[in-house]
Amino acid sequence: MLYILYSVAALFITLSIILSLYRIAKGPSMPDRVVALDLVGINLISLIAIVSLLLNTTAFVEVILLLAILSFLGTVAFSKFIEKGVVIERNRD
């Protein structure tokens, strides 16, 4: 019973990832693609949580936190590149 529930949740999250991939491919502007990429990262975190429930293991708990940190870092770097044209500034005064 619980197995079916997890599988349905994983199916819907996969559907959500596919829809955001459509936005990444189609998105008219660059910020659209960055937001969709952030959404893919967060959906992947949920998918990893569900897969670790399906496999009945706690070995993937670190991966969740790590992916959250990397997704945040990547979004910040992309936003700075879009806004200012440079990712790491020389001097900020």
Add this chain to the structure above:
Amino acid sequence: MRQNDIILQTTTKIVLFIILAFSVFMFFNGHNNPGGGFVGGLMTSSAIVLFMLAFGLETTKRILPFDFKLVAASGLLIAILTGMGSFVFGVPFLSHTFGYFTIPILGEMELATATLFDLGVYLVVVGVTLTIIQTIGEDS
């Protein structure tokens, strides 16, 4: 025109310590669980990269006045010395050992010499990653 990044800077001041604590956890967790020196080093360097994104390159150089090439070199030195330390006891190169010690607060713990080798890996990863990112960031 100079823009104000107060939300990013305030968030960085809090999140930085969470990432650093996570990297230390990953480093010491590596013996019996997923983790280890490589992932811990990458997490530490990603924390420093987040600081660079929020505050700029010169500020990072002022608060962390290391030459990161020397950090990588000292990591290699630690790893090699850990391997050569086994010669003192007359066993082959890179032989590792472990023992159970009683520490006042934490109780009985398993301490392994593999942790020292992992410390070398950690320092090499931090040094190499930050050298690459600083070198790319400087020549713009």
